[in-house]
Amino acid sequence: MRTIRTHASRPRPLTLISTGVLALAVAGCTDPTIEDTSADPGASTSGTTGAEDVIVASASDPDTFNPVLGYARWGDGKVSEGLVALTDDLTVEPLLADAPPVVSEDGLTYTVGLQQDVLFHDGTELDAQDVVATYQAAVDPENASAVAADLTAMEQVEAVDEHTVRFTLEAPQSSFVTAMVLGIVPAETVRDLDAETAPPGTGPYRMESYRPGERLVLEANEDYWGEQPQVQRATFVFVDDDASRAARVASGEVDAAILPTQALDRFESDPDWEVVRRDTADFRALVMPESDPVAGDPAIRRALHTGIDRQALVDGALAGAGRPAYGPIPPEAPEYSEVVETGTDVAGAEELLDEAGWVVGDDGVRSKDGRRAEFTLMFPAGDTLRQNVALEVQAQADDLGIEVETEGLSWEAIEPRMSEDAVVYGSGNPYNADLSTYPLFHSSRAFQGFDNPGGYDSAEMDAALQAGRAAQDEDARVQAYADVQEELAQDLPWVFLAYVEHDYVIRADTWSGYDVPLVEPHEHGLQGGPWWNLQAWTGGAR
Incomplete structure (x- = not known):
């Protein structure tokens, strides 16, 4: 037997593309x-x-087989293909594009030539109109596609000729090349948004059957x-x-x-x-809804942030298959900032709660102004890993005098309650800081499906995210995401727990x-x- 081990407890350097023409970012699976x-x-x-x-x-x-609705959002679709593809070393290479995109000096236009003689599974030939129709459908508000969060800077997409497409942006977006992993579908079928049907793609496989x-x-x-x-x-x-x-x-x-x-x-x-x-950049975190008087309380959040022993959680809930996480950007990334990190300090967490007026009652649960320090933590029923995480959080929070009621539900039941109750959330990617942070924390994405489910709204965070998205210089980009992480460390809208090994x-x-x-x-x-x-x-x- 041959065992491949790339274990997450010893982070190895990632090959990450900078923000030049071939800068590649892939959104976390939100x-x-x-x-x-x-x-x-x-x-x-x-x-x-x-x-x-x-x-x-x-x-x-999958929830859908239609790329416009989010199928294979990071590429790897097998049935569908994008203009570019990811490689195993986290770089990008042309796929349906015949060469790397040509980017204007101001970063506002991307011109892409297409491979010729490429057929969709229905026998029609790929052309520029198919690309235009796919991208237009992805950003159409009526489709409510998660992909739209990756294309917020796109102002226009047009066919220059039969085999050339031009994208025009409202503002520079350092991660825009990543949007080009979006699977292309024929213009004639792009309006057929049946989630259970795979529209014709150009990929190496076609769907034979699906139950x-x-x-x-x-x-x-x-x-x-x-x-x-x-x-x-x-x-x-x-x-x-x-x-x-x-x-x-x-x-x-x-x-x-x-x-x-x-x-x-x-x-x-x-x-x-x-x-x-x-190894993964796949994190688990507690989304703490802004509207909840307990989960939304800054002292409660900071107490959990500093009082939870993440390594104990990894050893217990994850059976050692993971590593502690403190934010959405993995430590190997050049944008990572240690400002998000904290040591476990139970005594300090208790003191913080005392100072904020959360007083321990006779039953061991704290209260403030007549309100008990209790909140509900949802997790998807059947997901044993998230259930284990929820139970570990419950046990460690209890030691702090915070009562956490865990509740296993279907995602259909969880989604409408995320603005009110905390949830064990999973997302993350190793490719680029922009699309692993913007959809999750920008105020414009609040309550947009699984984007920003807690409704976090901060003008300072919005500005930092926008600066990172627009940065064309690597130093400016790194500084912008240092600011993003500083805001996360101050506001703690989420409590990050661990990266999960697959x-x-x-x-x-x-x-x-x-x-x-x-x-x-x-x-x-x-x-x-x-x-x-x-x-x-x-x-x-x-």
């Missing part, structure tokens, strides 16, 4: 529902032995304009129960799966399976090419894991 939709653990499968087919057990199916909550089957696109993949058929079975996925791996019904760390022991010493561990198993000695040094973002369903670059796998023993 829709947390990606991990926890329902599935049918009883769907039957049978494992494969050949290198042309693979069966993968995933925790959930919501059960399985998705992808087949190789025989007319693909690039290199034909060796894996000709990929079946993703959706099994939301961790134990059921582990059982399917053990029985040989599937060839690969995402598993919790606690389930890996049985496969570590089994030569038939390989364990793959991935763990997988895959059948040993069957495929090659997936063992890349990839640092994963929050999104890691169909787009993450060893199958991130499925189209590049080759068969046979290594």
Whole structure:
């Protein structure tokens, strides 16, 4: 058995692109529902032995297969492709674009030439009008797409000629190249926004069949304009129960799966399976709603920020598979500032609460002006990791005299309550500070789906975020995000807890090419894991 370990406890440098022409940013997955939709653990499968087919057990199916609505927001769509693609070293390369974008000196226009003779799965040929229609639909307010948060500076997109597109921005946006990972769909079908239907793409795979909550089957696109993949058929079975996925791996019904760390022991010493561990920028945090008189109280937030032992949380709730987190920008990034960091100081947290008037009562719970120091902390039912995080927070908060009532709910029940109740939130990306902060903390994104769900509103933060987004000089950019993190450290709209390691198993000695040094973002369903670059796998023993 060969075990890949890129463990998060020892951060390694990330290769990050600066804010020049090829500056690449990828937004954190701000829709947390990606991990926890329902599935049918009883769907039957049978494992494969050949290198042309693979069966993968995933925790959930996507909310949508339409790029305009957010499918494969960070690229890796397999069915759809963008103008550019991410590489495993966090750089960007042209994909449907025939060369890197040509950027004007003032940073306000991006001109992109298209690859020619590229066909969509329906047989139509890619042209500039398809790109224009896709981007226009993504920013159309009627579509309420999360992708719109990545394109706020875009003023116009137009076809220069049949194979050239020009983007015009209202103001410079250092991360704009990242928006070009948006999957392109035919202009004729862009208005068909059926979330469960994959519009024709140009990718190496097409959707053969899909049964919501059960399985998705992808087949190789025989007319693909690039290199034909060796894996000709990929079946993703959706099994939301961790134990059921582990059982399917053990029985040989599937060839690969995402598993919790606690389930890996049985496969570590089994030569038939390989364990793959991935570093991530995937954080878990407590979103503290501004409107809640307890969760929104600055003293309560600061007490949790300084009083929670993050390493104990990692060791317990995450079974050691992670590292402490203090903000949305990972420590490896050049924009990271230590101003967000704090040591665990329970006595200091208690003193802070005392000084703010939160007095311990006979039952051990604090109160102030007749109000108990209690609030509800929601987590998605069925997500054992977030449940463990919520319970660990509950236990440590209790030691501070703060009563946390945990509540497991569906995402459909959680979403409308996020403005009122705290939630265990997941997001994060390793690529660029802009799109991992702007959607989450800019006031214009308040209550926009899963963007800024607590309703944080700060003129100082807005100014710092805008400065970072517009910065063309690297020093100015780093300073802007130092200001962003200073504001986070002062206001503490969220309490950041940990970065979560992603763990997988895959059948040993069957495929090659997936063992890349990839640092994963929050999104890691169909787009993450060893199958991130499925189209590049080759068969046979290594």
